[in-house]
Amino acid sequence: MSDKSAALFALTNSLQPVKRVWRQAATQIFANSGISMSLANLVVIVNRNAQGINQRDLAEEIGMNPGAMVRILDQGTEAEYLERRELSRDRRFKTICILPAGKKLADEIESSANKLRVQLMEDVSVEDIENATRVLRLLEARASNFLQEHIHEKK
Known part of the structure; x- marks a missing residue:
């Protein structure tokens, strides 16, 4: 890996x-x-x-x-x-x-x-907290987009 x-x-x-x-x-x-x-x-x-x-x-x-x-x-x-x-x-x-x-x-x-x-x-620094939040929100957005694309593909 x-x-x-x-x-x-x-x-x-x-x-x-x-x-x-x-x-x-x-x-x-x-x-x-x-x-x-x-x-x-x-x-x-x-x-x-x-x-x-x-x-x-x-x-x-x-x-x-x-x-x-x-x-x-x-x-x-x-x-x-x-x-x-x-x-x-x-x-x-x-x-x-x-x-x-x-x-x-x-x-x-x-x-x-x-x-x-x-x-x-x-x-924990504000910068580290902001970076963690940014990464989690990015994962959320991309996973959401992935789901939307797959929902539309199945229709």
């Missing part, structure tokens, strides 16, 4: 373990709040979309099946963190909006997550 192939192998094989352990560490941030990581992610993402976000787009952004997300959305609306609103132009589609309690929760989660990121990576 060439040096580049070995490095690419190490990169792609590190993605899942890094995601898993980051999620476990991040879960500790709000472990005492009684909410799940899934609901916390939903609340944070909706909060980042000030005008609300289409339910289908939200499911795609968090990487969840839209049907499976309904239960978590129900939890968010019951807790008064989130609200489903019908679009006036098409009542079949719902926009998910943040409510004041959800905004407060999202801001607390974001602040705590930022502190954790700084704590974990305090000795």
Whole structure:
């Protein structure tokens, strides 16, 4: 295996373990709040979309099946963190909006997550972080393009 192939192998094989352990560490941030990581992610993402976000787009952004997300959305609306609103132009589609309690929760989660990121990576330079982010986003874009090309080839 060439040096580049070995490095690419190490990169792609590190993605899942890094995601898993980051999620476990991040879960500790709000472990005492009684909410799940899934609901916390939903609340944070909706909060980042000030005008609300289409339910289908939200499911795609968090990487969840839209049907499976309904239960978590129900939890968010019951807790008064989130609200489903019908679009006036098409009542079949719902926009998910943040409510004041959800905004407060999202801001607390974001602040705590930022502190954790700084704590974990305090000795890593901004340049190294930016390079890692650039490489991961490039891999994401190229893998996405690959998938799109193969989807079109199969049609």
